[in-house]
Amino acid sequence: MRVQTLMSYWLCLSIAGLIGHVSSWAALADSDIQLGQKIYERSCVTCHGEFGKGDGPAAFYNSAYSAPRPRDFTVGNYKFRSTPSGEAPTDQDIFRVLTNGIPGYMPSFSGLSEEQRWQVTAYLKQFSPDLFRESPTVVDLPDPFIPFSLKSAQQGRSVYLEMECQACHGLDGRGTGATTLMNDLADSRGLQISSTDLTFPQSFKNGGTGQDIIRTVLTGLDGTPMPSYEAQLQGRSEDAWHLVNYVLSLSPTH
Amino acid sequence: MPGIWSIMCSPCPPPINSVGDINVGSIWKATRYAPRTPFAPLVVLAGFLLVLLSGICGWAEDGLSTISGTVRFSGAVPPPTIVNVLKDPEHCGVQVAIQPVKVHGPAGALESAIVSLEGTFPMKNFPANSDHPVVNAQCAFTPRVIGAQTGQDVEVRNQDPILHNTHIKLGKRTFLNVAQVPNGRPIIKMLKQPGHYSIKCDKHTFMEGHLVVFNHPFFSITDSSGNFHLAQVPPGTYQLQVWHETLGYLTQNLNIVAQSDLRLDLVYP
Incomplete structure (x- = not known):
């Protein structure tokens, strides 16, 4: 009986300890969000606005009537993801954009410590909590990887045409395809946008490395007309990398 | 799916408060006079669920309507x-x-x-x-x-x-x-x-x-x-x-x- 009593005490203490431990995790997460909010209000609010609607004061002066405007986090459209179209980005996706910035538009926040960038990441997710209710699934990159070569790039040209990338990006990749020239492309706000000039990878908003390009091709850019090619390139790993290598070959520096 | 509901609810169990009227030998009687059995709470719970289901199946069998038109x-x-x-x-x-x-x-x-x-x-x-x-x-x-x-x-x-x-x-x-x-x-x-x-x-x-x-x-x-x-x-x-x-x-x-x-x-x- 005494042993049973002792065991009961031990069990109660264990459960209490476990509850305390879990509470401390939750408290840590909450404090992360609060700290992220403080950083957001200092560093991001000028463009993205107090409530994350992309309507900060600088947004008006930067691009009141033209795209791209600062992201409205409350809508839940995240362009730069490693996840399928329509899904939430991973924390790493948000962290990567914070770290790298968006060429020509958003500065890099690598000046913040790594911990601070994770805190901002935690806070940004609060603007569209329903989007982040489920854990996102990352799209697999095509395997095997095909490194850059002129031969691969030449093969990629036919994939480029088969996927009709020229409809928007043009035959020469300069973003002057028929759809672009007809001013038919619009973002989720209805603002007219142009196609990316593929001959200038420094301007690629989602990054200009081969890894970045394949991620963009497979996942698309939600909130823009750039679609996901994941299903069309499924089971065609080599063609996917040939396409990437063709895009890389359009750059004069390659 | 009225067929399935019929199988589940027929025969529907008697209400719990009428336990005393059930014939000797039924599970309800055994439960009533053997409260110390470890299965008693489970039986009571099952009874509640069956009564609940009987209510639902009554709705499912009898209450459904059709709305149509142009x-x-x-x-x-x-x-x-x-x-x-x-x-x-x-x-x-x-x-x-x-x-x-x-x-x-x-x-x-x-x-x-x-x-x-x-x-x-x-x-x-x-x-x-x-x-x-x-x-x-x-x-x-x-x-x-x-x-x-x-x-x-x-x-x-x-x-x-x-x-x-x-x-x-x-x-x-x-x-x-x-x-x-x-x-x-x-x-x-x-x-x-x-x-x-x-x-x-x-x-x-x-x-x-x-x-x-x-x-x-x-x-x-x-x-x-x-x-x-x-x-x-x-x-x-x-x-x-x-x-x-x-x-x-x-x-x-x-x-x-x-x-x-x-x-x-x-x-x-």
């Missing part, structure tokens, strides 16, 4: 919108005529209106196991208007020999934005949120479709005779809504009593 359009049908096609005219045609108001016959039967019920339903989890194709065919979405239920899949296909860029949004949020090359793979995605989804092709901007998703099965799309049919409707007070993509909403409050067969004639505008 939706009509009265007046002059607006002319179709004529669009000059600048991309892929060799396949899409030089011009397309878009007529969302499809009216048939002298009575003015209206096709592709969605009739649904709004309200609180006794059951929450409705089975949903079929999918809904969204087909790019002849530079149009077929069907143009779709009604679906959460938990069902939408399957996007391309039957045309040209690229389509199917972009489905719920409000401003992208649900699916996919390229579809000729003979490309279909894309399947589950509908998790109710609401009104717009379907567009970013390449052929005149292409348009609508996907309306409900979290219950009480909806119907009118056929070419304007007919709709809502089956197995539980008794209750609801608002019947008719939605058409250009004509908007018609609404009517309904009080559905058990085992009724209601017929309605609904007329736009």
